[in-house]
Structure formats: C-alpha cells, structure tokens
Amino acid sequence: MKPSQRHRSRRGRRGAAEDTRGTILAAARMLFAEHGYEGTSLRRIAREASVDPALLHHYFDGKDGLLAASVELPADPGEVLAAVVELPPDQRGEALVRTLLQLWESPLQPALLTLIRSTIGSKRQSALMREIFKRRILNAVMSGTEYDDGQKELRGSLVASQILGLVIARYVVRLEPVAALPVEDVVGQVGPTVQRYLTGELQPG
Amino acid sequence: MKPSQRHRSRRGRRGAAEDTRGTILAAARMLFAEHGYEGTSLRRIAREASVDPALLHHYFDGKDGLLAASVELPADPGEVLAAVVELPPDQRGEALVRTLLQLWESPLQPALLTLIRSTIGSKRQSALMREIFKRRILNAVMSGTEYDDGQKELRGSLVASQILGLVIARYVVRLEPVAALPVEDVVGQVGPTVQRYLTGELQPG
Numbered sequence: 001m002k003p004s005q006r007h008r009s010r011r012g013r014r015g016a017a018e019d020t021r022g023t024i025l026a027a028a029r030m031l032f033a034e035h036g037y038e039g040t041s042l043r044r045i046a047r048e049a050s051v052d053p054a055l056l057h058h059y060f061d062g063k064d065g066l067l068a069a070s071v072e073l074p075a076d077p078g079e080v081l082a083a084v085v086e087l088p089p090d091q092r093g094e095a096l097v098r099t100l101l102q103l104w105e106s107p108l109q110p111a112l113l114t115l116i117r118s119t120i121g122s123k124r125q126s127a128l129m130r131e132i133f134k135r136r137i138l139n140a141v142m143s144g145t146e147y148d149d150g151q152k153e154l155r156g157s158l159v160a161s162q163i164l165g166l167v168i169a170r171y172v173v174r175l176e177p178v179a180a181l182p183v184e185d186v187v188g189q190v191g192p193t194v195q196r197y198l199t200g201e202l203q204p205g
Numbered sequence: 206m207k208p209s210q211r212h213r214s215r216r217g218r219r220g221a222a223e224d225t226r227g228t229i230l231a232a233a234r235m236l237f238a239e240h241g242y243e244g245t246s247l248r249r250i251a252r253e254a255s256v257d258p259a260l261l262h263h264y265f266d267g268k269d270g271l272l273a274a275s276v277e278l279p280a281d282p283g284e285v286l287a288a289v290v291e292l293p294p295d296q297r298g299e300a301l302v303r304t305l306l307q308l309w310e311s312p313l314q315p316a317l318l319t320l321i322r323s324t325i326g327s328k329r330q331s332a333l334m335r336e337i338f339k340r341r342i343l344n345a346v347m348s349g350t351e352y353d354d355g356q357k358e359l360r361g362s363l364v365a366s367q368i369l370g371l372v373i374a375r376y377v378v379r380l381e382p383v384a385a386l387p388v389e390d391v392v393g394q395v396g397p398t399v400q401r402y403l404t405g406e407l408q409p410g
Contacts, residue, residue, distance in 0.1 A: 116325070117325060117326060119378060120321070120322060120325050120326075120373065120377050120378070121322055121325075121326060126377065126378045126379065129378060130378065130379070130380055130381075133380060150382070153381065153382050154382050154383070154386075154394075157374060157380045157381065157382055157383040157384075158383060158394055158395070160370075160374055160380055160383075161367070161370040161371045161373075161374040161375070161380075161383055161395070162366070162367055162370055162398070163370065164370040164373055164374055164378075165365075165366040165367055165368070165369040165370020165371065165373065165374075166366045166370065168325065168366075168369055168370065168373065169362060169365055169366040169369055169370075170366070172325050172331065173324060173325070173331045173334060173335065173369070174331065174335070175335055175338060175362045175365055175366075176335075176358065176362065177355070177358050177359050177362055178359070178362040178363060178365075178366055179362075181359075185408070188407075188408030189359075189363055189402075189407055189408055190363070190366070192401075193367070193398045193401070196397070196398070197394075202393075202394055203390070203393030203394055
C-alpha cells in the first residue's frame with residue numbers, strides 16, 4: 001500500500017467514527033431535551049441513532065458521559081467542584097463562589113460564555129442544562145447536608161439563581177463595579193448569600 | 206384632491222416620519238453603546254443621523270426618552286419602581302423582588318424575554334442596558350440612602366446580579382423548583398438577599 005493510500009484510508013475511518021459519534025450525540029441531545037435524563041434509555045438513543053447499543057459504550061463513558069458530551073461542557077462539574085465538596089456544607093458558600101469565579105477567570109472563559117449564551121438562547125440547551133444541574137451539580141453541592149430532596153432542590157436552585165446572575169452581571173453584561181472587583185471582594189459580598197441558601201435559615205415552604 | 210390621493214399622501218408622510226425616527230434611533234443606539242450616555246450629546250446624535258437637532262425633541266422626550274426608546278423597554282423603569290421607591294430603603298428588598306416578579310408574570314413576559322435574550326446575546330444591547338441601569342434604575346432603587354456613589358453602585362450591581370439570575374433561572378432556564386414556586390415564596394427566600402445588598406452589612410471594600 002502506498003503511503004498516500006494508507007493516509008486516505010486512515011482519514012476515512014476516522015471520518016466514519018466521527019459521523020457515528022455525531023449521530024449518537026444528536027440523538028442524545030434530542031431525547032434528553034425532550035424526555036429528560038431519567039426518561040431516556042441508552043437503548044432508545046441507540047435506536048434513534050440507528051446504531052448498535054454497544055457503540056454508545058465504545059464512544060462515551062456511559063449515560064452520564066453522554067449527557068456531558070451532548071452539552072459540550074468546557075469543564076467537568078465533578079472535577080471543578082471536588083475541592084468545594086470536601087468542605088463541610090456550612091463552609092461552602094465562599095468556596096463555591098471563589099471556585100466558579102476562578103473558572104471564569106481562566107482560559108475557559110470564551111467556552112463558558114458560549115455555553116451561557118446558548119443556554120439562554122435555546123430551549124433545548126436550557127433543558128439539557130437543567131439535567132446537568134440535577135444530575136451533576138445539585139447532588140455534589142448539597143452532599144453531606146441532611147435536608148430532604150425538596151429542600152435540597154430548593155436550596156440548590158436558589159444558589160444557582162445567585163451564581164448565574166453574578167456570572168452574567170460580571171462577564172456577560174459587564175455591569176460595574178461588580179465586573180471589575182477583585183475575585184476576593186466578590187467572594188466576600190456574595191459568599192454569605194450563597195451560604196444562606198445552602199445551609200442558612202429559609203422561609204418555611 | 207381625491208380620497209385615494211389624500212390617503213397616499215398621508216401614508217407617505219407617515220412613512221417619512223418613521224424613517225426619520227428610525228434613523229435617529231439607529232444613530233442613538235450606536236453612539237450610546239460606543240460612548241455611553243454621558244459621552245453622547247443630542248447634537249452628536251443629530252449630526253450622525255443627518256437631521257436637524259430640533260427633530261430629536263420632536264420625536265423623543267429628551268435624551269432619557271431617546272435612551273429608553275433605543276432599548277425598546279417593555280415598561281418604563283420609573284413607573285415600575287414607583288411604589289418600591291416610596292418605601293424606606295430598609296423595607297425595599299421584598300417589595301423589589303415582588304414588583305419585578307409581578308412584571309414578569311404579566312402579559313409583558315414575552316417582550317421581557319426578548320429583552321433579556323438580546324441583552325445577553327449582543328454587546329451593543331449590553332452596553333445600552335448598562336446605561337439604562339445607571340441612569341434609570343440605580344438612582345431610583347438607592348434613593349434616600351446615605352451611601353456615597355461608589356457604595357450605591359456596588360450595592361445596586363449586587364442587587365442586579367441576584368435579580369437578573371433569579372429572573373433567568375425562573376423564566377428562561379426554568380430551573381425547578383424556583384421556576385414553579387408561588388411569587389410570595391420566592392419573595393420570602395430572595396427578599397432578604399436583596400435587602401442585605403441594599404442596606405445590610407457588606408464586607409468593607
């Protein structure tokens with residue numbers, strides 16, 4: 001076989017693999033957004049994509065990995081939150097704000113901006129992000145607390161409302177002075193809010 | 206003059222007026238976004254639009270009115286906030302959250318969604334909204350407090366971060382349970398945060 005042929009053949013195989021991976025992702029995005037994570041089986045995704053179910057395990061690290069890949073997260077939530085989750089819940093407020101601001105101050109900022117804009121601009125992406133939140137973020141952030149599931153979800157969604165708004169005010173709308181403050185100043189002002197939502201006194205529901 | 210001619214003539218005049226108004230608005234949007242509200246004079250807008258400065262007063266209620274028109278606000282911030290501003294500053298937290306949620310629960314919701322999406326999707330619209338915030342919202346919300354301008358801006362931008370995030374979590378991303386809670390429940394949970402930002406203890410800057 002001539003080198004040029006071998007090269008073409010390798011490219012051809014890779015192209016086919018990327019097509020298969022892309023077809024699986026498109027099916028997963030559609031089904032996760034429409035039926036939620038729980039309501040979507042790997043078997044159903046394989047059928048929608050017209051591929052053998054074994055290929056889903058070949059290309060993705062299970063259903064969780066497929067969900068993460070279908071949203072194109074710039075960073076893995078578990079890794080980002082690992083150090084926060086090691087703290088006791090009543091010390092996570094400031095750490096959570098600090099960790100997320102540091103992520104936004106990193107070279108990942110453009111990818112995060114794209115993620116925020118597509119989440120807000122598209123219903124499907126919103127639905128995927130709700131699943132990511134429920135599956136990959138909420139449990140980590142609320143781990144080790146003794147609230148029931150309803151309280152965890154309420155507290156987690158209040159935390160999300162403050163952090164989402166902070167990130168948008170600072171990095172998207174660039175509202176001063178919150179856009180220009182040093183990270184630690186923002187942590188000092190917003191950390192107590194997040195701590196109250198996490199473990200403080202809320203109004204009885 | 207025949208009725209049909211008169212009709213055409215009236216339509217022609219109205220068409221020309223709409224063109225002029227549109228030309229002025231396009232010039233104002235561009236200049237406000239580029240140089241800010243303070244850095245943009247009515248004279249400069251008139252020159253950019255190639256119209257007589259008197260026409261700006263004819264079509265718009267001064268520079269403030271021109272700014273509002275250039276953002277296509279679904280509601281006038283002064284009117285929306287009137288009842289909140291009548292309260293003493295240390296009682297405005299819950300009232301502010303309640304008033305803004307009621308606005309979002311009204312038939313204006315689709316227009317507000319469009320405003321949020323365009324603010325987050327476009328740098329120019331972000332710049333215009335920063336001016337609206339600084340000129341039409343911040344002073345109203347912080348009126349009657351004795352903080353210096355720096356403190357007012359810091360507190361106002363923290364309030365904005367929480368309310369922006371709340372509105373996006375509830376109405377755009379529709380994160381549960383915050384998306385489904387009765388207005389008064391959200392007011393009870395988020396009101397104290399807004400009150401702390403408005404008049405409570407912040408970390409010394």
